[in-house]
Amino acid sequence: MAGSRTSATEVLGRGHPWLSLAPALCVIAVLFGGGLVLGLAGSFAERGGGWSLDAWAQVLSEGRVWRSLGLSLWIAGASTALSCGIGLGAALLLRRSFPGQGLARLLFQINLTIPHAVGALGILWLLSQSGFLARLVAGAGGIDTPADFPPLTQDRFAIGIIAHYVWKEVPFVGLILLANMQSLGDDPESAARTLGAGPFAAMRLVLLPLLMPALVRAGAIVFAFAFGAWEVPVLLGQSSPAALPVLAWQRFTSPDLAARPEAMALAMLIALVSALLIRAAFTARR
Amino acid sequence: MKTVIGGIGGALVLAAGMAPFAATAQDGEALLAMEWDEIVEAARGGEVNVFMWGGADNINAYVSDYIGGLLADEYGITLNRVPLTDTAEAVNIVLGEVEAGAAEGAVDMIWINGENFRTMKQGDLAWCGYVEKLPNAELVDFDNPAIANDFGTPVEGCEVPWSRVQFAFAHDTARTEEPPRTIPDLLDWARANPGRFTYPAPPDFTGAAFVRHVFIHAAGGPETLIGPFDQAKFDEVAVKAWDILNDLEPSLWREGRTYPTSITQLQQMFANREVDLFFTYDPAEVGTAVVNGIFPETAMSYGLEDGTLANTNYMVIPVNSPNKAAAMVLQNLLLSGEAQLEKAQPDVWGAATVIEPDRASDEVQAGFAALERHPSVVAIEELGQAALPELQADWTQAIEDGWIENVGN
């Protein structure tokens, strides 16, 4: 698109995009591609040399793995849906000025720079049954012991994990959408309004479809991260079922050497499921 | 060229043109042929990379400052302490290196025991046969089965003992005046106090040790579980053990629907009054927790009348260590009477020694006799009266897997 904008032959690098791309492609091919290939090879490796399907057979026959997969899908799905929904709401809120808008925007940006490890620890100390929130409620006389407070971390619905991802990703989604709204300007919606559409109809029928591609892209990134991250469920997750990445890391660091190919198989399963689902989301858009 | 174990990406290893690592890692064979003085000379001015669990400031300070200082002053050797959250990480590094044919490893020493040591020994990842070269090895009673066997795996000169620990429980005297002092009492106590007890889910190290106590109780004592793994015996005891633990679930924290995932979580829950009992494989930790403000001063550790598991932890040198001579000098230093005494001081660490004090100098003997412990820490002598031997790694692995399969789900 941009390339067709200029007809000059004098633009540097024109006709040689591969030269500019080669260094980055090489690095990604070796580090990322090599990592995937070796991970895959590792999942088929047998101790003492040779190849086998044992690790895959073992992993796929375990009920625990399927339960973990289900949990991770729930975590990633719920986190993505909530982040996108709330992020959209927040973006719509923040594009109009109101008292405190500047502060909210600043916090959005700060939040984006916070490492996941820090956020997860903060959520743990905020939401656990003896955490900050529980103590506030206890101080107000709402509960007597930690057990009276609803379990929000290490709980069966992974509320703590999802809360962390939503907390971290709402600003991410929100800022992407804000940027898109800025570049769209007010024109599409005001055009619809002049044609007689109400404010909500204008938003739903005009603005939302225009934002959809950005929303799907942001959602895919959120989904992939929430599906595959280890740092967060390891702090906030329950013992069983554990999120799939936690299970993979457990096998990777197990003193039992036979568990390593299984760890690799689990890691590949994570990559495969994530890639397939995201692909499906993009195809459905078209 | 040494055999490469494991086969992850075996073809790629060959393609990469694997170098025979014995040639570049410091040559163990040559060292074994040297006199101790020559080894010390070879080590002088070098460095040694020690990989160890790094979660306790006092332990870190003891190793980095006290031991590291002595090593630098007396031998000019630099000690690099590498903190780990899980010892298996270091074993994995060595394993990965050896599998990939990395000539020179990154790891010179690992603080280790149990399954991780078994993994290293079985995988030929541990350097063996040098222990009698260390002058201070004379202070250790290698005939003591508790030292000659690491969780039932014969040590056979492949690692050097460092400390002894014994499992202990802890309670807050301000909350729980009379804690249960046997496993059956504990089970009854938990039923009488619903929601006030739980244990970390294996594979957490401490949680798995608790499960072994129940397993030994179900077996009627440790005697029949000692020795190599016996599937028939395991199956017979396992049924009872899982019944006991499954029956207990409704009385546990959150009705046993979930378990803490780490001993740290249990520690925090105890500190926050979510549960009333804590346990640890190192009673000195309870004293440290009080000093650090994690536990109230009323926290107190205690042993069980029917005994608690005891084990020894060790230092191992990986087979591809690039600084074996310096690692040997360090191990010798760690075993010295002075270093073992310093480590036993309650304000330093409070770790029980592996040497026989009466084989050490008079000052060291006097020092051990004069040791005082932190008021929250149960006396090692009291604990030691009822010590249970650790089970072999195959047993502990089977018990862990069995728990995950039958109880933890």
Next chain:
Amino acid sequence: MNMGLLRVVAGLVLVCCLVAPLLPLGLWSVARGWFFPQVLPATWTLEPWARAFAPRSEIPGALLTTTTVALASAGLALALGIPAGRALGLYKFRGKALVELALLAPVIVPGIAVGLGIHGVFLRLGLTNSMAGVILVHLVPTLPYVVFVMSGVFANYDAEAEAQARSLGARPMQVLWHVMLPAIAPGVMVAGLFAFLVSWSQYILTLTIGGGRVVTLPLLLYAQAGAGRNDQAGVLAMLSLAPGLVILALTARQLTGRGLALGGGAR
């Protein structure tokens, strides 16, 4: 009017939710033995901070390591990512979609899947346990973001200006320096800063490739949290926030929400 009130309330809730998880972290960094049911610490102390910067503390060294790794990794990511972003943003060519997919794949494929395998690659390259290896491996998460941001920047870049400069007799290097660089500078800054932050936040890749030898702040944070030293973990958490805050303060004008969002934030 009703809508306006709703906005204020919603904005207030949003602000509170964003700040809430940081509160206990900050409080723990100045507390001792702060446990249920105390709403606020009974003992306030600066001891955790004093300890963090005591002579033997590992934290200053880790701060230096984390900063060095993040700077180097961000620099490398820019060096590789700007040309790639330019090619993707300016030109149409056969296989472009595939290249885009390949360069962005590390964002879509979860890190752990690659991390376990990358360890093997790095062993064979002799890069494990070293800072160089950690810097390189941080390219996996950082490079895609730089490419992503820069291709966006170049898509809006007027390449015609370069042609004009060339026709006026400027040499290629002069064109790059005087025409391209000023035009893309804000984008480069956003991309670089976010590459820095992404590297700053890494845990699993640092642990596996650094083998524990390259000690960064996230490693210490997990070690202290894992040992129940909430006060030390609180200090480390506060220190981890620092670069993001500094960067925002220093560049408040240049950094728009757009740039930040494109950067993807710390992962």
